[in-house]
Amino acid sequence: SVTRLTQCLGGRGWLATAERDRARLVDGFNEASYVLRLVVAGLRPSGAYTISDVLVEYAFTLHEKVRTNLAAVIRPLRAHKVLWETLTAFVDSDYSRNKAARSLFIHRSTLDYRLRRIGEVTGCDPTSGRGAQMLTAALIAETLHG
Known part of the structure; x- marks a missing residue:
C-alpha cells in the first residue's frame, strides 16, 4: 500500500x-x-x-512556449551561484526567510540582500506572492527543461 x-x-x-x-x-x-x-x-x-x-x-510544463519563457526568467541566476543557491534554499524552506537563512548559515539581513538581488537580476521579487510563484515555476521549468 x-x-x-x-x-x-x-x-x-x-x-x-x-x-x-x-x-x-x-x-x-x-x-x-x-x-x-x-x-x-x-x-x-x-x-x-x-x-x-x-x-x-x-x-x-506541458506547454513549450510557457516553459521556455519561464526558464528565460531564471536563467540569468545561473551566472550567480550564490543567488541560485539562495533561491533554491528559499523555495525549499517554503519561503520562510528564517529557515532559509539557517539552512544557508547566513544572517537574515544577508538573505534579505540576496533576495533583493534575485529580484534585480530576474525582475521578479521573490518575497511577493506573485514573484515567488513566477520564480518557483521558472525554477521548475529551468530544472526540467533548461
Whole structure:
C-alpha cells in the first residue's frame, strides 16, 4: 500500500503514484514518473504524491512556449551561484526567510540582500506572492527543461 511504502521512506524521499487499469499501465508509469520529476524539481518535501498534488506544475510544463519563457526568467541566476543557491534554499524552506537563512548559515539581513538581488537580476521579487510563484515555476521549468 502507499501508506506502507511512505513509512518505509522514513521521511527521506518521494513516492509518486498513478492509478490505471492493466491496459494503461505504461501510461500510469509515465504519469507517475513525470509527477516524481515535478516534485523533485519543485523541491517538495518527502512524501507520496499524485498528479493532483502538482496540477499547476504539470500544466505549465506541458506547454513549450510557457516553459521556455519561464526558464528565460531564471536563467540569468545561473551566472550567480550564490543567488541560485539562495533561491533554491528559499523555495525549499517554503519561503520562510528564517529557515532559509539557517539552512544557508547566513544572517537574515544577508538573505534579505540576496533576495533583493534575485529580484534585480530576474525582475521578479521573490518575497511577493506573485514573484515567488513566477520564480518557483521558472525554477521548475529551468530544472526540467533548461
